[in-house]
Amino acid sequence: MISPAPDRSAAAAAIVQPGLQTLIRVAVFAAVLIGIWWLSPVFFRPSNLINVLVQASMLAILALGMTVVMIGGGIDLSLPANMALSGIFGSMAMSATGSVGLGCAAMLVTGACIGALNGAAVAYLRMIPFVVTLAMMTMAGGLSVWITNSTSISNQPEPFFTLFLSRPLGVPMAVLIMLTAGLVVQAILGLTRFGWQVYAVGTNPAASRISRVPVARVLFQTYALAGLLAGLAAIVVTARLGSASANVGNDSVILDVVTACVIGGVSIYGGVGRPMAALAGAVFVLVLGNVLNLMGVSFFIGLMLKGAIIIGLVALDGARGRSA
Amino acid sequence: MTVPPPVLTMTGLRKAYGTVQAVSDGRLTARAGEVMALLGANGAGKSTMMNLLGGLVSPDAGQIGIAGQAVSFAGPTDAIRAGIAFVQQELSVFGSMTVAENVFAGAFPTRAGRIDRAAMQSQARALLAQLGATIDVGRPVDGLSTGDRQMVEIARALRARPRILIFDEPTSSLSGREKALLHTAIRDLKAQGVAIIYISHFISDVFDICDRITVMRNGETVAERLASQTDQAEVVRLMLGEIGAAGRIVPDDAVPGPVALRVVGLTAPPRIREASFDLHRGEILGIWGLLGAGRTELVRGLLGLDGPVAGRIELHGPNGLAPVPPRDLRAVTAFVTEDRRGEGLLLPFSVSDNIALPNLDALSQGGVVQRGRVRELALRLIRTLSIKVSGPAQRVGTLSGGNQQKVVLAKWLAGAPTILILDEPTRGLDLAAKDDILRLAVDLAGQGVAVLLISSELEELMRVSHRYLIVRERCVAGTLPGHATEAELIAALSAPVAVQVPA
Numbered sequence: 115m116i117s118p119a120p121d122r123s124a125a126a127a128a129i130v131q132p133g134l135q136t137l138i139r140v141a142v143f144a145a146v147l148i149g150i151w152w153l154s155p156v157f158f159r160p161s162n163l164i165n166v167l168v169q170a171s172m173l174a175i176l177a178l179g180m181t182v183v184m185i186g187g188g189i190d191l192s193l194p195a196n197m198a199l200s201g202i203f204g205s206m207a208m209s210a211t212g213s214v215g216l217g218c219a220a221m222l223v224t225g226a227c228i229g230a231l232n233g234a235a236v237a238y239l240r241m242i243p244f245v246v247t248l249a250m251m252t253m254a255g256g257l258s259v260w261i262t263n264s265t266s267i268s269n270q271p272e273p274f275f276t277l278f279l280s281r282p283l284g285v286p287m288a289v290l291i292m293l294t295a296g297l298v299v300q301a302i303l304g305l306t307r308f309g310w311q312v313y314a315v316g317t318n319p320a321a322s323r324i325s326r327v328p329v330a331r332v333l334f335q336t337y338a339l340a341g342l343l344a345g346l347a348a349i350v351v352t353a354r355l356g357s358a359s360a361n362v363g364n365d366s367v368i369l370d371v372v373t374a375c376v377i378g379g380v381s382i383y384g385g386v387g388r389p390m391a392a393l394a395g396a397v398f399v400l401v402l403g404n405v406l407n408l409m410g411v412s413f414f415i416g417l418m419l420k421g422a423i424i425i426g427l428v429a430l431d432g433a434r435g436r437s438a
Numbered sequence: 439m440t441v442p443p444p445v446l447t448m449t450g451l452r453k454a455y456g457t458v459q460a461v462s463d464g465r466l467t468a469r470a471g472e473v474m475a476l477l478g479a480n481g482a483g484k485s486t487m488m489n490l491l492g493g494l495v496s497p498d499a500g501q502i503g504i505a506g507q508a509v510s511f512a513g514p515t516d517a518i519r520a521g522i523a524f525v526q527q528e529l530s531v532f533g534s535m536t537v538a539e540n541v542f543a544g545a546f547p548t549r550a551g552r553i554d555r556a557a558m559q560s561q562a563r564a565l566l567a568q569l570g571a572t573i574d575v576g577r578p579v580d581g582l583s584t585g586d587r588q589m590v591e592i593a594r595a596l597r598a599r600p601r602i603l604i605f606d607e608p609t610s611s612l613s614g615r616e617k618a619l620l621h622t623a624i625r626d627l628k629a630q631g632v633a634i635i636y637i638s639h640f641i642s643d644v645f646d647i648c649d650r651i652t653v654m655r656n657g658e659t660v661a662e663r664l665a666s667q668t669d670q671a672e673v674v675r676l677m678l679g680e681i682g683a684a685g686r687i688v689p690d691d692a693v694p695g696p697v698a699l700r701v702v703g704l705t706a707p708p709r710i711r712e713a714s715f716d717l718h719r720g721e722i723l724g725i726w727g728l729l730g731a732g733r734t735e736l737v738r739g740l741l742g743l744d745g746p747v748a749g750r751i752e753l754h755g756p757n758g759l760a761p762v763p764p765r766d767l768r769a770v771t772a773f774v775t776e777d778r779r780g781e782g783l784l785l786p787f788s789v790s791d792n793i794a795l796p797n798l799d800a801l802s803q804g805g806v807v808q809r810g811r812v813r814e815l816a817l818r819l820i821r822t823l824s825i826k827v828s829g830p831a832q833r834v835g836t837l838s839g840g841n842q843q844k845v846v847l848a849k850w851l852a853g854a855p856t857i858l859i860l861d862e863p864t865r866g867l868d869l870a871a872k873d874d875i876l877r878l879a880v881d882l883a884g885q886g887v888a889v890l891l892i893s894s895e896l897e898e899l900m901r902v903s904h905r906y907l908i909v910r911e912r913c914v915a916g917t918l919p920g921h922a923t924e925a926e927l928i929a930a931l932s933a934p935v936a937v938q939v940p941a
Binding site for chain 2: 306307308309310311313314320321322323324325
């Protein structure tokens with residue numbers, strides 16, 4: 115008997131979210147904003163809002179990468195560890211040569227290479243994404259601690275900070291990079307042949323293969339692209355923190371990345387999601403953290419809350435898969 | 439020879455799933471010490487009958503009697519208790535566990551709350567000996583041959599000392615020697631007084647091992663014969679039933695064009711054995727064989743979809759026929775799979791996105807998909823194939839089966855394929871939609887496309903085929919010309935030779 119593929123809503127291009135899902139998300143977001151306003155009206159000062167976006171930039175860029183992988187039907191748990199290692203390599207290159215360009219290139223290349231390793235294992239060796247990227251997370255994390263001796267590298271050349279902490283037209287560079295990356299990824303997924311193929315592979319790999327989609331190559335490229343974005347996140351976070359260290363990729367970051375994606379409506383079952391929505395999800399995760407902070411709630415309760423949000427939204431996503 | 443009373447009688451059984459009447463008048467009997475074959479084409483109702491017998495579903499009407507007592511099963515456990523056991527088609531063994539553990543999986547003998555390994559091993563050895571098999575019961579199943587795994591599977595079924603043992607497609611993955619061993623084991627069980635029900639698509643196997651044959655068609659039991667009083671041809675005829683006078687859509691004597699595709703010695707055991715044939719431009723070559731004969735395996739193997747295959751595939755190119763890898767064949771072939779919803783379409787995607795997917799190269803410029811062209815192409819094909827949709831943006835999952843199938847065809851037609859492979863293209867469609875799809879295939883052949891058509895419905899095949907490729911027991915047995923009669927085609931399924939071998 116033929117088992118019909120889960121009939122999930124949202125087509126590749128005409129990305130239409132079912133009304134209820136969107137409604138729930140908007141309602142929750144509105145509730146949180148009202149809560150903030152009540153707790154701390156200062157929050158809505160433009161300077162503070164910009165500040166929130168700067169803080170969110172690293173998470174948002176990682177979430178963009180995760181979105182690409184998740185739409186293709188996979189997951190990449192190594193993104194934060196990849197970012198940390200890329201930041202370290204790039205900073206070492208930068209302090210050794212004094213070249214900002216070379217350092218940034220090193221970060222991007224390192225990120226893309228680690229992503230490509232994940233992609234090759236998943237796409238060509240047909241290994242399970244969860245296991246491969248978990249192992250990669252451990253390896254990258256271990257390497258980061260080992261080569262830095264658990265210390266921070268903070269002797270990047272001054273022009274690096276000048277460039278990435280600049281505020282063209284009053285907007286911080288990190289925010290510009292985040293928004294540009296979001297729009298570019300959205301365009302890649304929505305407008306290009308590669309993007310269409312990612313949605314197709316994530317929706318039904320068997321049917322995609324019959325339809326001449328180079329399934330393995332597409333999967334490989336999703337991981338490589340996500341890795342490249344981890345390298346970009348490394349640039350942003352190194353500039354903001356003024357140093358590179360193994361700790362920026364700590365374990366709670368991956369939870370935030372996944373939370374941002376599911377809040378943004380990216381399906382863990384593949385084939386559904388929008389990069390800009392995931393970016394908004396990242397901002398929401400950060401705002402939520404700020405609110406809890408303002409309320410004096412423990413960091414650990416925050417973790418529990420984020421976990422609960424993931425479970426709740428994934429349950430919704432599953433229900434959507436079954437009912438449609 | 440005196441006929442023993444039946445140990446199992448199933449009479450007047452009816453079972454519907456929703457609006458589909460799977461079984462409308464199911465009857466069969468099984469006797470101790472006898473092998474009874476249950477035969478039927480796809481959808482005849484065999485599986486439902488076995489599900490009823492196994493207590494997996496309950497009948498809407500009718501009776502099941504075991505040794506003269508009417509029984510009703512609330513679930514599989516009741517059926518097992520009544521002495522019914524199945525040897526599954528899928529070899530469902532636990533690879534890393536030992537033979538003895540597999541035999542006793544789910545019912546380990548215990549002593550003082552611990553598994554009694556000694557008892558388990560000696561009992562497993564005894565059960566296997568009953569089958570004439572000598573397998574080291576301490577070995578992990580992973581290292582065993584397919585035939586030995588099957589023995590383990592049978593030993594497991596024997597553990598509960600069943601009175602009735604059902605074999606569902608037991609030989610489909612066995613080699614000739616393993617099959618012979620299996621049949622010896624079945625004869626031993628028969629001699630021990632077990633009633634055996636044997637389900638197989640391999641008719642020669644049935645005649646090799648079975649005493650009696652029950653044939654089902656369209657949910658009804660249509661015949662019961664002693665194997666000694668019938669032959670393969672009659673059984674095939676009973677399975678397929680009367681075939682309506684075929685109104686041919688195309689004349690059967692079209693002059694074939696040059697060879698578009700030559701297949702030589704395509705082999706991928708156990709799915710395909712030594713298949714060789716030619717496919718000409720402008721012809722519809724009907725692949726005729728029973729379900730399980732290897733029709734789908736043949737075309738999928740050709741396209742390299744199920745792993746590597748041996749043999750040679752030659753494709754007509756600018757320099758005449760040249761050998762190509764399956765991947766190159768895929769690039770010029772439109773493949774309408776038998777699994778429309780699972781493999782043919784992306785159900786959550788729109789009609790236009792589905793049509794665009796295999797044609798993205800042509801629809802993109804510098805890697806960017808040209809939406810205007812996608813829409814234009816979709817509108818053109820919707821018009822050409824008269825697909826009933828509200829517009830190109832309608833989700834494919836919401837269309838009727840016939841229109842879905844047209845979308846599958848549409849997505850391939852855009853690329854002007856030179857070869858079209860249709861695997862059960864009309865399954866589940868209404869009559870008008872069936873006709874539409876067949877006419878499309880005929881039109882394409884008229885334009886010079888080489889068409890391979892698989893259909894379980896002989897009537898359908900006879901309406902459009904210019905030539906028939908006979909597929910039997912995983913190999914190509916030969917070809918028949920387009921004017922072959924129904925009787926000749928049916929005979930070709932069972933006859934040992936009697937068909938032309940391609941030059």
